[in-house]
Amino acid sequence: xxxSSEESPLTAxxxxxxxxxxxxxxxVADRLKIQRKKMWGRILGRLYPLGWRGGLLFILISIAxxxxxxLYRNMVVADHASRVIHGxxxxxxxxxxxxxxxxxxxxxxxxxxxxxxxxxxxxASYAAADVSHVTEFVRLIRLFHFYVIWKAWFxxxxxxxxxxxxxxxxxxxxLGIAAEEAGIPLAAFDIAxxxxxxxxxxxxxxxxxxxxxxxxxxxxxxxxxxRMPVPYLNNMKLPVxxxxxxxxxxxxxxxxxxxxxxxxxxxxxxxxxxxxxxxxPHPGYDTERLxxxxxxxxxxxxxxxxxxxxxxxxxxxxNTHAVVDALLHGVPVVYxxxxxxxxFDLHGFVRDGIACAYRGDMSIPADVxxxxxxxxxxxxxxxxxxxxxxxxxxxxxxxxxxEDDS
Numbered sequence: 001x002x003x004s005s006e007e008s009p010l011t012a013x014x015x016x017x018x019x020x021x022x023x024x025x026x027x028v029a030d031r032l033k034i035q036r037k038k039m040w041g042r043i044l045g046r047l048y049p050l051g052w053r054g055g056l057l058f059i060l061i062s063i064a065x066x067x068x069x070x071l072y073r074n075m076v077v078a079d080h081a082s083r084v085i086h087g088x089x090x091x092x093x094x095x096x097x098x099x100x101x102x103x104x105x106x107x108x109x110x111x112x113x114x115x116x117x118x119x120x121x122x123x124a125s126y127a128a129a130d131v132s133h134v135t136e137f138v139r140l141i142r143l144f145h146f147y148v149i150w151k152a153w154f155x156x157x158x159x160x161x162x163x164x165x166x167x168x169x170x171x172x173x174x175l176g177i178a179a180e181e182a183g184i185p186l187a188a189f190d191i192a193x194x195x196x197x198x199x200x201x202x203x204x205x206x207x208x209x210x211x212x213x214x215x216x217x218x219x220x221x222x223x224x225x226x227r228m229p230v231p232y233l234n235n236m237k238l239p240v241x242x243x244x245x246x247x248x249x250x251x252x253x254x255x256x257x258x259x260x261x262x263x264x265x266x267x268x269x270x271x272x273x274x275x276x277x278x279x280x281p282h283p284g285y286d287t288e289r290l291x292x293x294x295x296x297x298x299x300x301x302x303x304x305x306x307x308x309x310x311x312x313x314x315x316x317x318x319n320t321h322a323v324v325d326a327l328l329h330g331v332p333v334v335y336x337x338x339x340x341x342x343x344f345d346l347h348g349f350v351r352d353g354i355a356c357a358y359r360g361d362m363s364i365p366a367d368v369x370x371x372x373x374x375x376x377x378x379x380x381x382x383x384x385x386x387x388x389x390x391x392x393x394x395x396x397x398x399x400x401x402x403e404d405d406s
Contacts, residue, residue, distance in 0.1 A: 007128070009177045009202045010121055010147060014129040016201035017143055018136045020168050026255075030341035031135045034255070044138045052126045055141040056119065059148060063111050066149050067171065071102040071159065073401040076179075078172050080165035081254075081283035082321075084189045088208065088228060091390055092397050106153035114152040122147075139170055146174035154182040161400040162186045166197065166207075176202040187226075187400060190214060193324035194385070195347060206396060211385040226396040227387040231306055234330030236372050237313055240365035243273035246313030250296065251322045254282040255340045258289055264339060265295040268316075272364050277316065280308055314368065316358065319346040323355055327381065332372045334358045353380040 007015075024031070035041030040062065047054030070077045072089060079085040089097050122144050131137050162179045164172050166188040179186045180203040188200060189208040196217050207218040208226045215225035240246065252261075269275035277296040281287055290298045299308060305322065309315070309329040316334045317323045319342045326333050335355040337344040349355035356371040371377060398405050 008121060008125070009180050010118075011125040011128045012201040013173055013177050014125040014140055014143065017139055017168065017170070017173065018129045018131060021133075021136050021139055025343045025346050026341060028133060028135055030255075035135060035138050040142070041138055044141055045134055048134045048137045051131075052123055055126065055137065055144065056122070058141055059115065059122075059145050062145050063115060063148050064108065066105045066108070066111060066152075068103045068105050069153055069157075071104070072097065072100060073403070074160040075401060076159050076162040076164075076175070076184075077101070078162070078164045078175050080167060080169075080189075080191055082165075082191055083283070084165055084191055084208075084228075085163050088189070088393055088397060091229070092394050104157075106149050107156060110155050111149055111152040114155065115148045118148065118151065142170040143174055146171045147177055150174050150178035151181070154178050154184070158182075159184060160402050163189065163400070165189050165191060166200070167191060173200075173202075176200060176204075179203075185400065187396075189228075192321050192347070193230075193328075195321075206400075208393065208396070210387075213385060227389075227392045229388050229390045229393060230328050230386045232329050233383050233386060233388060234328065236327075236332060237330045238332070238373055239369045240314045240332055242365060244276065247278065247311055248274055248276075248314045248316065249278040249280055249299075249308065249312045250336075251280050251315055251317040251320050251326065252282055252285070253318045253320045253340055253342075254285060255342065256282075256318055257339055257341070258292065260339045262293050262295075264336065265293060267360065269295050271360060274364070278308070278312070280305075280322075282320075314365070317355070319343075321347065323347070323349050327354060328383075328386065332356070332368050334364070334368060353377060 036045065044058055047058055077085055126140065129140055131140060162175060162184055164175055164186060176186060185205040186203065187206045187208060188204045190197070190210060193210045196214060199221055204223050206224040206226055208228050209215050209218060210228055210230065215227060218225040265277065275295050279290060279296045279298045281290065281298065281301040283301050285301060287298055287301070305325055309326055309331055312331050314334065315326045315331045316336050317326065318336055318340050323333050323335065333355045335345065335350050336358045345351055350357045353376055356368055395405050
């Protein structure tokens with residue numbers, strides 16, 4: 001946990017969020033551009049010179065808009081665009097489980113009452129975070145905004161558990177703080193298939209994770225690990241067909257640069273003869289932005305990733321965790337850098353020898369076939385890290401829902 005044991009969960013999380021902002025692989029200038037695309041980002045940018053007073057003014061006005069809370073079997077469900085929790089619930093209770101999902105929101109009166117009660121703690125946490133840049137200010141005030149709303153919601157509700165996708169989204173972080181303060185068990189679901197993350201700055205009772213290494217890492221810090229099953233552990237689809245004889249896809253992320261992407265697609269068509277990539281947008285991405293691309297076909301991001309990957313012989317990919325999903329499906333992956341604001345090989349897939357890096361002068365499919373049939377790749381791609389048995393996940397979710405495992 002960031003900070004000292006005497007700190008409140010809110011102060012610890014405020015320090016954590018500012019630290020993560022400063023150490024992020026996303027450059028500050030790019031984060032600022034992203035924030036300015038949102039109305040709240042532009043407003044907070046103008047309030048930044050006022051410091052805490054500006055932040056308090058924003059919270060006072062903004063908390064009137066309260067997001068809907070999703071409840072399933074008396075468990076709060078705070079999922080991610082990748083729908084990691086949705087997948088787990090669907091495996092246990094079936095595809096129609098969503099028919100039982102209930103929705104409500106915090107009382108407006110209670111929300112303002114909570115702001116009045118905790119304004120001193122908010123101010124102290126703001127001071128302890130030592131904000132030094134507008135992007136830190138924006139993320140921190142957003143954290144406080146959601147914290148007040150969650151505090152108000154927990155005043156009138158006592159769920160049996162909280163299921164939360166493990167990211168640094170300020171709404172989910174605020175939920176984690178409020179759940180700890182309310183004494184509600186929290187289950188955090190790992191989004192990253194192989195990456196090891198630093199501990200969250202609040203109490204986590206169980207961690208739903210993918211690999212043996214992740215499970216061991218959670219257990220080391222006293223968090224009960226639960227293994228989630230991967231759908232497939234396929235052998236690699238080799239050899240890769242010649243250009244335009246197989247089906248090639250491109251796994252995008254939320255921060256892809258449209259101009260750079262269009263130029264790369266044109267170069268790929270000219271140099272490799274691959275001109276009909278199936279473009280898979282990031283979940284929730286505004287696909288209107290992709291209509292200007294001169295090559296490729298844009299797929300529906302609502303299509304299950306499993307179905308998309310099953311139809312591919314080769315996948316190109318930006319910085320995305322879906323690289324691991326493709327490999328689990330036996331689809332060779334060529335990693336493409338420079339098409340988003342992130343650092344090259346952000347997740348270390350090329351460094352770790354499990355993804356082939358794209359080069360303008362490479363020979364496709366010959367170089368791809370050589371890479372994925374090499375002894376080096378076979379030694380590094382350790383499928384034994386993953387689990388296909390759904391029972392640990394099933395037992396853990398039934399227990400969180402307070403249901404009998406029979």
